[in-house]
Amino acid sequence: RKEVEQDPGPFNVPEGATVAFNCTYSNSASQSFFWYRQDCRKEPKLLMSVYSSGNEDGRFTAQLNRASQYISLLIRDSKLSDSATYLCVVNAASGTYKYIFGTGTRLKVLA
Amino acid sequence: DVKVTQSSRYLVKRTGEKVFLECVQDMDHENMFWYRQDPGLGLRLIYFSYDVKMKEKGDIPEGYSVSREKKERFSLILESASTNQTSMYLCASSFPYGYTFGSGTRLTVV
Numbered sequence: 001r002k003e004v005e006q007d008p009g010p011f012n013v014p015e016g017a018t019v020a021f022n023c024t025y026s027n028s029a030s031q032s033f034f035w036y037r038q039d040c041r042k043e044p045k046l047l048m049s050v051y052s053s054g055n056e057d058g059r060f061t062a063q064l065n066r067a068s069q070y071i072s073l074l075i076r077d078s079k080l081s082d083s084a085t086y087l088c089v090v091n092a093a094s095g096t097y098k099y100i101f102g103t104g105t106r107l108k109v110l111a
Numbered sequence: 112d113v114k115v116t117q118s119s120r121y122l123v124k125r126t127g128e129k130v131f132l133e134c135v136q137d138m139d140h141e142n143m144f145w146y147r148q149d150p151g152l153g154l155r156l157i158y159f160s161y162d163v164k165m166k167e168k169g170d171i172p173e174g175y176s177v178s179r180e181k182k183e184r185f186s187l188i189l190e191s192a193s194t195n196q197t198s199m200y201l202c203a204s205s206f207p208y209g210y211t212f213g214s215g216t217r218l219t220v221v
Contacts, residue, residue, distance in 0.1 A: 034209060036210075042214070042215075043201055043212035043213060043214050043215050044154070044201075044210075044212055045212070046209050046210070046211070049209065087153070087154075089210075097142045097159075097161070097205060098156065098159060098169070099156075099210065100156075101146075101153050101154040102153060103151065103152065103153035104153060
């Protein structure tokens with residue numbers, strides 16, 4: 001089993017739709033979780049951290065389910081500009097700054 | 112904002128050449144990382160460093176070495192470039208959580 005797994009997609013959704021991605025991780029000792037966004041031929045950029053209590057930033061909501069070892073990203077009212085690859089990132093073990101990246105989920109928002 | 116600068120955006124090198132990829136960050140971060148990114152494989156950690164002169168192997172260190180003589184600079188060295196090292200190389204720094212990436216170096220080894 002991969003340490004961090006994501007559905008590669010692509011998820012093709014119309015503008016205005018709500019879309020959700022999940023990411024599963026294998027190490028129950030992981031403590032830090034993030035979602036990154038990567039545009040084509042660009043570097044990944046931090047989208048949001050994922051906290052135990054869940055967190056929201058505008059149209060984006062991230063949640064953590066420790067029991068089932070997955071994190072999720074919900075995007076409401078999708079915009080064309082949301083088209084990108086979304087990377088799930090998990091720290092390798094508690095107390096380490098070494099992170100493991102998922103291979104990403106590709107989102108295409110269609111006009 | 113933290114800025115992470117990679118010295119080259121595109122590089123073409125010949126098989127067997129020694130290649131240096133430079134990365135500089137301007138926010139006094141202690142942690143720096145080198146990844147390579149390949150289609151279908153995602154980002155894979157090559158080496159990382161927690162402090163000056165300290166380095167640790169990541170998941171795929173073979174064929175690479177690193178140097179961190181100053182806090183702001185972390186260099187990746189390909190001792191003898193091979194075609195299977197053709198890839199996008201990404202440098203990142205962090206303090207302590209979450210990465211800021213450089214814009215990447217697309218290296219082609221011919």
